[in-house]
Structures are given as structure tokens and as C-alpha cells.
Amino acid sequence: IIAVAVTAFCCCDKCCGPDAIGLTASGRKPVEGITVAASRKIPLGTMIHLTVPGSFTNRPFRVDDRLAKKYDTRVDIYMDDHKKALQWGLKKGSFTIIKK
Numbered sequence: 001i002i003a004v005a006v007t008a009f010c011c012c013d014k015c016c017g018p019d020a021i022g023l024t025a026s027g028r029k030p031v032e033g034i035t036v037a038a039s040r041k042i043p044l045g046t047m048i049h050l051t052v053p054g055s056f057t058n059r060p061f062r063v064d065d066r067l068a069k070k071y072d073t074r075v076d077i078y079m080d081d082h083k084k085a086l087q088w089g090l091k092k093g094s095f096t097i098i099k100k
Helices: 081-086
Strands: 002-009 035-038 047-051 060-065 074-078 091-099
Touching: 035 047, 035 081, 047 074, 060 074
Parallel strands: 002 074, 035 060
Antiparallel strands: 002 091, 035 074, 047 060, 047 091
8 A cells, every 4th residue: 555645637737738639648639537647656557546545536546647756655536527526635645556
């Protein structure tokens, strides 16, 4: 079990920058409830079981995107809406790797 900070993002300019093309580092289109961004140490496509007490998480997600190296202890959940991503804020959670 790996403890992490859990944040959220969407595909807007504020979350992903003005050059974002709407695809993740894996080349897939992000999907709410499936896609997460994680440390570069975790291979793209890896399935993780993410748990954040008191939230909708406690289930599998797929690592399809990358975070900056300074955020290696974080997992970022994709959401379709910027307002929802902001409302999520910063939470404490943990994950285990299910399948690489």
C-alpha cells in the first residue's frame, strides 16, 4: 500500500496547459472514473486500486498520464469538468498496484 496525496484534473488550459491536445501520455483520451495521472515510476497502463476515504474512489483506475517529477507522491484523478476538479481539492489516499 502506497500513501499518496490525491488531486483532480480536467483537460482545460488551466489544468493541462495551453498546448494540451486532449490525449493522455499513453495516447488515450481520458475517461472520468478510469483515468489517473501518476508518478513516472509507474508504467503507463498499470491498473491501481485507489482508495480515498469518504469519496467515490475505492476501486480500480488506469495510469494513463504522467505528473511532474515533483509530484511523485501524488495521484491525479481525471474529471470531465474543471469545477468538479477544483471542488475535489487535495485529499489523502492510498493505492496498490493491481496489474502492470
